[in-house]
Each structure stands twice: as structure tokens, then as C-alpha cells.
Amino acid sequence: MIRTTSAALALVVALAAPGLAHDAHGQHGDQAGAHHEEDRDETGHNEAGHHDHAEEEAHHLAEIEGVRALHAWTRATGEGTALVFVTIENKGEAEVKLEGAESAAAKTAELVGFQLKDGEPTYVYLPFVSVKPGRKLALQPKGLAIRLGGLEQPLNKGDELEVEFEFDTGHLEMHVQVEAADATQHSHAGHQH
């Protein structure tokens, strides 16, 4: 959004808007997100209690050997990269490692963590993150994420894409819901119908 504004401004003022143009690439890869709310999407979801939508519920949930992935989502973008967020629950007996992901929709997919480097927000590559038995791991804005690179198509709100999360114990494939470009959490799309 900043990029669009700056591009428009840059056009309007001919060539005198370099500060803005720079800002745009300074914030590359991160929409200046406002507020992230760790558990709200889950609690909110449970409180809603729409049993009629069990199918849709299954749509947002995937499980393999005690590892559950819940509510995967990303933001609408036309920029070729996107961050995928999801909540991982380890209901098994052993520690598991989330090692990355892959998706047919993107050329690359890697696990990244948010850092503020020299005042600029960036996401750095992480080889893996462990989840202990009985614990949850939240991939959320300004924290952990799967970064998709080289997206084949722009992502529009309401779209879905398939992402395979890679654990040391196996792969978990699930739907990723595309939310608005400034979303801060999964919207439980199915429940609003």
C-alpha cells in the first residue's frame, strides 16, 4: 500500500519523491501491521461454536501424528512474496521440529523470524523451530512465518492456496486462506456465511 501511494506520489511530483520510494523498499516484505493478537483467533473461534460448519472447520485444520496445524492464513499481495501464518499444536509425545514448507503456488518457501535490524523490520531465515509435546507454536505477524517467494499469481482476498508444512516427522498439507492486505489474523471465513 505504501508502495502504491509512493508510486502515485512519485508520478505526481515527477521525480521529486525519492524519500517515499525508498521507504517502500525499506519496508519490503512487511506490511506495517498494527496489532497482533496471539490467541484471539482461536478463542474467538471456539466461542463462536458453529457446529454446522464442521466441514469448514476441517478445512482450516490439518493433523499428522499428533501435530495439528490450525487456521493458516496469509495476506493479499501482488508483490511475489507473502508471509504465511498458522498455529501449530504438538499433541504428541515427542518434540517435533517445524523445518519449513513448500507450495506449488510459490517458487520458494522458508521458515523466517521477525527481527528489527538497525530500525528496519526484516525477516531472517531460520533452519527450524522446535515444538515441545503439549505445546503450541504460533506463527504470527511480527514473529514467526513461512515466507513464500516467487509467487506465480497475485494473491487476492478470498483466494486459497495449498501449502505443505514440513516437520521432521512428516509433511502436513493444508489450505491457506488469503485475507485482506492489512489483516492481522485469520478471519474464519466460513463462519460469516
Next chain:
Amino acid sequence: MVPEFWSEFWYGLPVVAQDALWFVFLLLPAILAGVAVVWSYRPFSLVRAMIWRYRWTNALFVLLIAVSVGLGVGLIAQERGIRKGTARAAEKFDLVVTAPGSEVQMMLATVYLQPVDVPLIDGATYDAIASNENVALAAPIAYGDSYRESSVIGTTAAFVTHLSGDLTDGRMFQAVDEAVVGARVPLDVGDSFTPSHGVGDGAEEHAHDGVSLRVVGRMAPTGNPWDKAILVPVESVWKVHGLPLGHRPERDGQIGPPFDPDYFPGTPAILVRADQLWANYALRSEFTTERTMAFFPGAVLSQLHGLLGDVRQVMSVMAVVTQLLVAAGVLAGLAVLIRLYARRLALLRALGAPDRFVFSVVWTYAATLIGAGAVLGIGVGLAAVGIISRIVTARTDILVEASLGWPEFHLVAGFVSLTVLIALLPAFAALSRDVITDLRS
């Protein structure tokens, strides 16, 4: 839509290369215009003479451009300086665990030492955090007391070392009545003081009468508000408040970890650091429970910066609009300045100088003033940022450094390109003047 090969190429470039290319791209119109206008002529000695003829008027004009450019440059550089300074101040605080509440408030209290009354984290919780296999450092940060302008913080020796490395003077605290001071605390090694309960105007000065703490060491500068802090063993804070000392009675006198959960009175915040980068993220999820909140100060700060992003955009737009106004002013100024030379230019043309030569003289003259003003403006901007940064640093204890970055150079390059293109107008106007009339004037 941008072609894929282009975006792949562009994002494959290092950021510095992207910035440099932007700079060249923004300056290109000026260079191309210059080459086209001056091509096959050598107007420079004449231009030098013109500038010298009315040197004070020209110097004033250059100065006006310099001040305006300096304001734009200063605005952008200052905003970035403050953003970087606040981020640098939080760098040592990887992960902070507190009682559930507002992340922003807890960050301000823990990182920037703006204490608030908060619930304490108990011994069992602290123990669980400290004994986690991925935790390399778990330091209590017990704020609430002060001495004059300085917060008195109870913590461990490991945290002092983590914060500022080796001490510049003296040694680490080794007893409950010893303290290490920040680089800018007006106490010397060997001095004694009595902490007050609370911080600022509300501090109760005599609440801890009878307590005397002795300064035994001084930390290296950290560039954050901890330079004004006094660090004591956390046992010291517990002792002056009449609480248990964190250790079993038989281990009385011990300073620092391990603490005994049963005798641990509590701490408002814990700094957690993992050796492995990934572990910080896992720990954050692990320590986000009903009783504790774990957050990355860097992420919270980034959210604040994000909220301020709108202000930042407004400032950028202001800087650009200012430059546009200046460009308009430059145009008006040039129109007036060139009238000063009307008679000489008319003479030149009467002598048979080609129109294009006269055009190149006028334009080169204008471009020289603009170029000189822009370069000087960068200096003015840097000086302004230097002064403001020093004031901000003195007032907030957050080290804000003045530096010029690519955005400023982009702004100046764009400004130069725009104004030298505008300067083509007075050059055209100079040609349309009547030679005879100007010669008679």
C-alpha cells in the same frame, strides 16, 4: 504489471545497489539535460565570470537553496535517526517475560526504564524459565526504586555483562550493599547512596533510610536509558523492602542465581536470552501462558514505528512539497537573476553568438547555482540533524546519531533534476527577449 524478469532482477540486487540505481535514475534527467544543452559548446568560463560579477547575489541565492534543501534532508534524516536510536536501545533485550498486560507499557518499563506498578512473576515461574534447556540467560529486572534521576534496578551480574560488556571502571557487585552504575550516572566508584522508594516526583525519599549502597563499578556506555541507571543485585532490592533474599537461609549471603523458588519474592520482569536464534521464537510461544506474557521488544517497537509510519509518510510528503515550493521559488528567482544579465546576453547575441550557445550559458549558470545549493544543503541538513540529535540524546538518554542515508541523497537528486529541468524555462525566456531593447536598457 512489472515484468517478472525485472522484479526478479531488482529484488535479487543488494539493497545498496538498489539505492545507488535509484540515485542514478533520479539524477539522470539532470545529467541528460546538461549533456544535451551544453553539447559542442564550452560555456563554463563565461558562466564563471557571470557568477563572479554578482557574487553576493548569487551566494545569497545558493544559500537560500541550501537552507531549503537542508530542511528537507534534515527532516528525513532525523526521523530515521530517532527510529534507529530507539531500536538500538532495545537491541540487548531479546525476549522479555512479564505478568500479562500491555506489551507497550511493559516494554517502556523494562527497556526504557519508565517504571509502572505491575504484578510480580513468582519464584516457580521464574524457575521454570531459568531452567528451560534453551534459555542461556534469564535475568530478573526488578525496577521500582530510584536515586535522584537514576532508576535503581535489581538484577544479576550476568545481565550487567550482557548489557554493556566489561566494566570501564571498578568491579562487579558481589554483595547486597554494592552497586554498579551506568556510564552517565553522577556517582563515582566508592560513593555511597540511599535509594528512594518509587521513581520521579512520587518517590518516597526516606522510605529506605538506614540503607546504604556503595558504588563499586561503572558500566560502559550503552546508548540507552540504562546509562543513567544504577544496577544492584536483585537480592539488594528484596532486602531493602524487607523480603526474603531468594536463597535458602543456609545459603544466606549468596548473590545471583540459582534462586530458590520458595524464597523468591518475585520480579516484575525477566530478560530471557537464548543462544540459538530460533529458540527465542519457541520460548516466546512457551512463555505465553495465563500467568506470563512474553514479547520481543523489537517487535513491539516495530509496531509503534508502524503506527508512526503514517507520521513518517506525512513528513516525507512535507519534505517533497517543501522541495517543490523551493523549486518554484528557484524558478522565480532565476527569472529575476537573469534580468541582471539581460544586457550582457543581448550583447552576446548582437555579436552573433548562436541562440543555443546563449541558451547553454543561461542554463549552465542556473544549474551551477542549483547544484551548489543542493550540495551545500546536504551539509546544512547534516549540521541541523547533528544539533537536534544531541538535544534529543540529552533529553531522552537514547543515543540518536546523525547520519546521512540514501533517502536524503534520493531527495536531493530528485530536487536537482526537477529544478534544472525547470531552469530550462528561464533559459528559453532569455532567448525570447528583444536584443535591441535589452542593449538600450
